[in-house]
Amino acid sequence: MQPRPTSFDIALRAGVSQPTVSRALRGSPTVSEATRLRIEAIARELNYTVDKNASNLRSQHTKTLALLLFEDPSPDSSSINPFFLAMLGSITRNCARRGYDLLISFQKLESDWRLDYEDAGKADGMILLGYGDYEAYRARLDRMVANGAHFIRWGSVKPEEPGLTVGCDNVRGGLEITHHLLRQGRRQIAFLGSAHKGFPEFLDRHTGYCTALTEAGLRVDKALQADALSSEEDGHTAMLEILDRGQALDGVVAASDLIAIGAMRALHERGVTVPDQVAVTGFDDILAANFTSPPLTTVAQDAAHAGAVLVETLIRLIHGEPVQSCLLPVRIVQRKSCGA
Amino acid sequence: MQPRPTSFDIALRAGVSQPTVSRALRGSPTVSEATRLRIEAIARELNYTVDKNASNLRSQHTKTLALLLFEDPSPDSSSINPFFLAMLGSITRNCARRGYDLLISFQKLESDWRLDYEDAGKADGMILLGYGDYEAYRARLDRMVANGAHFIRWGSVKPEEPGLTVGCDNVRGGLEITHHLLRQGRRQIAFLGSAHKGFPEFLDRHTGYCTALTEAGLRVDKALQADALSSEEDGHTAMLEILDRGQALDGVVAASDLIAIGAMRALHERGVTVPDQVAVTGFDDILAANFTSPPLTTVAQDAAHAGAVLVETLIRLIHGEPVQSCLLPVRIVQRKSCGA
């Protein structure tokens, strides 16, 4: 177990100076082809790798991004929301594609996450992922922007918020899926999802839902709505709540797939058939949406694309290139649960 | 946007030397209480954070673990196996709990992953996660062990393999779930899962399945087995293959939940009822297993516990403490699909 070779070892064997080795391996044009090839050969032979800590320390950047995953506010914090997991996969791949490492961390929204990463020189920028009411942290975000921190959020895109946001078009998603149910002739469409401020994306979806109803000349009825956070259990509870009101309904727009799955369970328990009596739709298109019975019609967010945009935009921000927030399109995935 | 404060800045304001600041903040006993408190106060005031790169460079360790996630060999590489995602979540949490950062990377098993991480000084150790025939890489693993690399694998625990492995008791899982079906009176139990070497865990589960049948005095019948890699589609195909043989059966032991879900889809398409005509079981207990129709009886692997053991063991390995491979218990989660 010999110590790692350094650039000095390479230099010695190649008969050049250490800086020349550094330049050669980084592909600097000021090093001649012949020298570079010689150095590269020796480096390969010795299994040399650049010491990242030394390299980062000197160059003052890390080629690393930090992904801060904010815990669901829901009590069941033992599992991550499946959609965020899909995002995580996509972000990881895209970081690798761009030559960046990805540092992952779970956080509470209230904790002092800024200090831990970019400030500590562990990452060049941060991706903020998770439900959460960023508005409550406006002051902190403002300060971060002022300090020149590099970060980008996934969430509800609002022009007035500080910093950059990438998110899908939740309003349009809510609008189109509701339209879709209306086109099936559904008229008493419930909405399940938190209207709580902590879930700005759910609020947007709710806005789309309301707009669709209004455009169709229908009344937005409070009796057809119930709060649900993000879990399957929440969806189950919310659905039962509406049923227990004795409220008649023929459709359900759920703010997430998990909520929709819970709602279907509740309907099933009460002997209501899906989609014949009640059509149900979700949002996200998580894996499980394929396997429910009936399979769930839902608004798909393209996690692969979203991850690419997040990483790409953040890297451009780090490089000082012009960037802007970005609203991604959504797409309706039609399966059986909507009755179409 | 002023430059980050360094330990020299703190030292200046506190009227001490830089090394004293370093010692104070790291809690060295050679610094007096009074001095330490003073330094800590100033550090807080200036929003000081230790520069990780400098710190790591000097101390030659990073307080970072690398998670190498090997791609599924399955063609659909766009999504990560849900069980591994659950592991990822658990590993992340446990790293945080122990004060380590987690660096994530997708890899191909063939690529030169060792060089990229521990050697580059980016991580103190590596967690290897993914299906894969590590045996084919025995030589490389041997070399890594000889070089003193710190790594731990998730997978099939075999005493003869180099390095450390943590895995659940796949043989016992296969055994118990098959017993479970046998106890329901099932006698013609199929096995769906790759007997391919690339999936040692599936092989172990298959071993358990065979043992259970033999113990029950039943013959292990090739006609009741079909290869399936890890995806839902593979399970679907494999199930159809057996059905198309005209093979009679009353139970299915699938080597993963996704395979089981695909199998149930195939059975449903052919008008076979689950669990009345055919009982179906899975392995993993992914989220979706709750929501299938009927809900899937399966062998649960405790990802939360597994992640804790992996991280714990790796850290002890890094610290030079005695460690050993570890076999984790599995637990049968009974739902509707097994007919019990």
Add this chain to the structure above:
DNA sequence: AACGATTGTGCATACGTATGCTCACCATTT
């Protein structure tokens, strides 16, 4: 033939921290 332009390399140094060693100081002991 002399001179500027170009090319390739070395020198010196900085990045910010952690730690072995030395040393001053004070309290206690003989």
Add this chain to the structure above:
DNA sequence: AAATGGTGAGCATACGTATGCACAATCGTT
């Protein structure tokens, strides 16, 4: 009063790389 021991802090330095600057060598130009 001298010797001893313990405590707290400073000095010097190392970790391995990247980069501004100087400079030597080569080339092309008039």
